[in-house]
Each structure stands twice: as C-alpha cells, then as structure tokens.
Amino acid sequence: GAVVSQHPSRVICKSGTSVKIECRSLDFQATTMFWYRQFPKQSLMLMATSNEGSKATYEQGVEKDKFLINHASLTLSTLTVTSAHPEDSSFYICSAIRQGTSYEQYFGPGTRLTVT
Amino acid sequence: AQSVTQLGSHVSVSEGALVLLRCNYSSSVPPYLFWYVQYPNQGLQLLLKYTSAATLVKGINGFEAEFKKSETSFHLTKPSAHMSDAAEYFCAVKDSSYKLIFGSGTRLLVRP
Numbered sequence: 001g002a003v004v005s006q007h008p009s010r011v012i013c014k015s016g017t018s019v020k021i022e023c024r025s026l027d028f029q030a031t032t033m034f035w036y037r038q039f040p041k042q043s044l045m046l047m048a049t050s051n052e053g054s055k056a057t058y059e060q061g062v063e064k065d066k067f068l069i070n071h072a073s074l075t076l077s078t079l080t081v082t083s084a085h086p087e088d089s090s091f092y093i094c095s096a097i098r099q100g101t102s103y104e105q106y107f108g109p110g111t112r113l114t115v116t
Numbered sequence: 117a118q119s120v121t122q123l124g125s126h127v128s129v130s131e132g133a134l135v136l137l138r139c140n141y142s143s144s145v146p147p148y149l150f151w152y153v154q155y156p157n158q159g160l161q162l163l164l165k166y167t168s169a170a171t172l173v174k175g176i177n178g179f180e181a182e183f184k185k186s187e188t189s190f191h192l193t194k195p196s197a198h199m200s201d202a203a204e205y206f207c208a209v210k211d212s213s214y215k216l217i218f219g220s221g222t223r224l225l226v227r228p
Contacts, residue, residue: 004159032214043206043218044160093159103148103167103210107159 002028004096006108013084014116021079021111023094029074030096034105035067038091050077074099084115118143118211122219130227135194137222139181139207142188148210149190151181154221155203163205166190177201202226 003026013019023033032051036044048058048069056069066088068080077096081088091112095105123138141147148167152160164175171183181192190207207219 006159034215041223043220046215049215091157095160097214103214104162104165105214105216107152107161109159110157112157 002096002098002106004094004106004108006092006094006111008111009109010112010114012114012116015085016083018080018082019084019113021081021092021094021113023077023079023096023108025075025096025098025106028096028106029099030077031074031099032097033071033077034095035069035077035079036093036095038093038110040091044093047079081113084113086115089113089115118147118209118217120207120209120217120219122205122207122222124222125220126223126225128225128227129197131199132196135179135192135197135201135224137192137205137207137224139190139192139219140188141190141207141209143209145212149181149183150208150210150216151175151179151190151192152206152208153177153203154206160206163192197224197226199226199228 005024007022035047038044047062048056050056050069050071052071058064071077093110095107119142121140150165151163163179164173166173166183174180179194204221206221208216
C-alpha cells in the first residue's frame with residue numbers, strides 16, 4: 001500500500017499562536033508532497049507544493065510567511081500555521097507522490113484546525 | 117489549462133438504484149482523470165483513474181467510469197447504490213505538471 005498519515009488529526013489553538021501539522025509517508029519515499037485546504041462543503045484548494053530539500057512553491061494568494069512548509073526528508077513534510085487567526089480554521093489535507101512515479105497522489109486523513 | 121466541472125452538487129438515489137455522477141473536463145493534453153471519495157472528516161480515497169489505457173475503468177467498491185473523448189466526459193457509475201456509498205465524490209484532472217485540479221464535488225445521498 002501507500003499510506004500517508006497526518007498528525008494531529010484535530011487541534012485547537014488560541015488566536016495568535018502557531019501550530020504545526022505533520023504529514024508522513026509511512027511505507028514509501030515521497031519526493032513531492034502537497035498541502036490542501038478545504039472549507040466546509042467545498043472542494044480542495046491547493047496551497048503549496050513541497051519538494052524534499054527545496055523551498056515550497058506556493059499557489060497564488062497563499063501567504064508563504066503565514067503557512068510555513070518544510071520538507072526535510074523523503075517521508076516528512078510539515079505545515080506550520082503562524083500567528084493563527086479564526087479565519088485559518090479549516091481542514092488541512094496533505095498528499096504525497098511516491099518517488100519514481102509521476103502522478104498518483106496518496107492522501108492523508110486530514111487535520112481539523114480550530115482557532116479560538 | 118485543465119479544468120473539471122461536476123454537474124450537480126447533490127445527487128440523491130434510493131438504495132439499490134443506479135448511481136451516476138457527472139464529470140466533464142477540459143484539457144489541452146491527453147488527460148489523466150481521477151475519481152476520489154471523501155467520507156466526513158476524512159481524507160480522499162482513490163476510487164479509480166484513467167491514464168489513457170482502457171476507456172472503461174473499473175475501480176473499488178463496484179464503481180466504474182467511462183472516458184469519452186468526444187464528450188469530454190468521465191462520468192462515475194455504480195449499478196446498485198449501497199447506504200455506505202453516501203459520501204462526497206470529487207473528480208480531478210492532472211495538469212501538465214503533477215498537480216491535481218479538482219471539481220467542486222458531488223454529495224451522494226442514499227435513501228433507504
């Protein structure tokens with residue numbers, strides 16, 4: 001299989017604090033990982049593409065200083081929401097492409113972030 | 117540029133009835149197309165994918181989809197709906213790089 005995990009599954013933080021979300025490929029190496037955001041009853045919005053060992057590429061309109069992405073190894077990418085505000089509350093989903101393949105993305109179970 | 121349109125934000129069927137979820141795509145290159153299912157508060161699970169091989173693609177849980185180039189469609193079907201099929205379904209197309217472009221989603225409701 002190709003399993004992607006996310007931690008935590010749910011997190012509640014206070015406004016102004018930062019929160020880190022981890023995305024791990026458990027049984028494969030991932031050269032590329034993606035971070036998506038999903039609002040209630042809406043589709044997935046791609047936030048950024050993360051490549052191991054290089055800077056993430058952010059989609060237009062996504063604040064790179066607010067959503068810090070680090071892809072430090074072939075199995076781990078992290079998303080840090082800095083100085084979180086209530087409008088950052090959302091469902092964040094990551095996905096990964098297996099090293100050696102070119103297109104199939106394996107999705108994590110998502111992280112529900114609530115900022116109070 | 118690639119894009120995906122899912123017709124119908126909500127589809128309601130009776131248990132045992134045919135499921136038909138519509139997806140039309142726009143692509144300047146031969147497309148790679150995908151259907152994903154999402155259950156509440158969960159990530160996406162791949163149902164099936166089209167990658168320029170057979171035009172009729174069979175997936176998991178009894179779902180299948182037919183690629184019709186002339187109609188630029190990739191509709192998802194299942195002969196007999198089950199209560200457990202109730203979920204959100206997303207059609208997606210891979211763009212010229214490796215990004216996925218998602219449709220707006222269709223919520224499938226299954227009536228007992």
